[in-house]
Amino acid sequence: xxxxxxxxTLAAAAATPRLSWADAGSPAYLAAARLxxxxxxxxxLTVAGExxxxxxxxxxxxxxxxxxxxxxxxxxxxxxxxxALVIDCARGIETARLTPPxxxxxxxxxxxxxxxAVLYTSEVIAEGSEGRIGLWDSDTWQRIGEMPTHGIGPxxxxxxxxxxxxxxxxxxxxxDPTDRTKLNTDTMRPNLARIAPDGTLVAKAELPEGxxxxxxxxxxxxxxxxxxxxxxxxxxxxxxxxxxxxWQAGALAACPVPETEALTMQNYAGSIAHSPETGEIxxxxxxxxxxxxxxxxxxxxxxxxxxxxxxxxxxxxxxxVTDGNGAVLALTGSGLRPLASHTLNWDNHLIxxxxx
Numbered sequence: 001x002x003x004x005x006x007x008x009t010l011a012a013a014a015a016t017p018r019l020s021w022a023d024a025g026s027p028a029y030l031a032a033a034r035l036x037x038x039x040x041x042x043x044x045l046t047v048a049g050e051x052x053x054x055x056x057x058x059x060x061x062x063x064x065x066x067x068x069x070x071x072x073x074x075x076x077x078x079x080x081x082x083x084a085l086v087i088d089c090a091r092g093i094e095t096a097r098l099t100p101p102x103x104x105x106x107x108x109x110x111x112x113x114x115x116x117a118v119l120y121t122s123e124v125i126a127e128g129s130e131g132r133i134g135l136w137d138s139d140t141w142q143r144i145g146e147m148p149t150h151g152i153g154p155x156x157x158x159x160x161x162x163x164x165x166x167x168x169x170x171x172x173x174x175x176d177p178t179d180r181t182k183l184n185t186d187t188m189r190p191n192l193a194r195i196a197p198d199g200t201l202v203a204k205a206e207l208p209e210g211x212x213x214x215x216x217x218x219x220x221x222x223x224x225x226x227x228x229x230x231x232x233x234x235x236x237x238x239x240x241x242x243x244x245x246x247w248q249a250g251a252l253a254a255c256p257v258p259e260t261e262a263l264t265m266q267n268y269a270g271s272i273a274h275s276p277e278t279g280e281i282x283x284x285x286x287x288x289x290x291x292x293x294x295x296x297x298x299x300x301x302x303x304x305x306x307x308x309x310x311x312x313x314x315x316x317x318x319x320x321v322t323d324g325n326g327a328v329l330a331l332t333g334s335g336l337r338p339l340a341s342h343t344l345n346w347d348n349h350l351i352x353x354x355x356x
Contacts, residue, residue, distance in 0.1 A: 040057040192227070220273055
């Protein structure tokens with residue numbers, strides 16, 4: 001009888017459907033933060049910017065990625081990182097913790113395959129910063145392989161829509177594995193690499209020679225198959241190169257801003273987002289204390305000032321922005337409007353729990 005009961009339990013468990021995002025309630029965003037006591041946490045936020053849960057993190061966090069079907073997300077340590085947390089977003093709890101293999105470091109970002117079976121993680125070989133994509137089984141969270149990113153210092157990684165091809169922002173910077181000292185800014189060669197699921201390089205796009213010190217950092221996917229890339233300038237600080245580039249069909253085109261706006265971002269774009277409602281692209285700069293908004297074709301539209309603004313994601317009527325002083329704000333055509341305020345310091349990214 002015990003054996004029958006055990007088998008019946010297994011059968012019932014197999015027949016029970018997994019939770020979907022519809023069961024997760026109201027988390028709309030994930031954001032890492034530093035708390036007043038110096039510790040770190042990951043928060044699930046509503047559309048209005050209120051915190052639904054706050055999970056302790058062992059160190060400073062960076063970005064996260066949502067599973068395409070199940071209400072879970074994986075949050076990554078700031079690079080060079082040694083942990084990634086699997087979060088049950090329906091219950092607001094940590095369910096697993098990933099550690100990179102010896103000699104590898106997480107680089108702050110990841111994404112899932114179209115069916116959600118595989119988690120892809122942005123990584124480097126610690127010595128030399130050669131890029132790797134880690135492959136993890138999303139049921140067992142065991143590592144099942146890795147493949148090259150076809151570049152140095154990968155950071156953001158996205159799965160292209162209707163595909164399992166990956167788009168990787170290889171920032172081009174070789175760093176010291178212990179203290180992040182930049183070792184090759186004179187000779188760096190950043191790129192965006194489109195990579196097939198078997199690791200084959202489908203296409204590689206680079207900026208013109210004069211912009212080879214513009215590190216490709218963060219990505220936003222556009223509905224027409226293009227991607228927008230936020231960059232960080234590692235060259236002469238007296239220069240003011242574009243910080244936005246558009247990727248299409250394997251080519252990368254920089255998007256300049258008017259001369260009067262050139263100094264606004266202080267040569268540093270911290271995050272990027274695309275708004276499905278307005279079609280616009282927005283870049284943030286915590287160094288410049290600003291958010292810049294562009295049309296879908298990359299033409300400049302407006303700048304908005306906000307001290308230490310960095311996290312950004314699509315929101316009602318435009319975007320939602322977080323800053324290092326604990327504020328959550330709406331950004332629409334009429335400007336920035338406060339939504340909520342918290343006694344903490346929001347970190348680099350605001351991750352919309354959108355499944356694509």
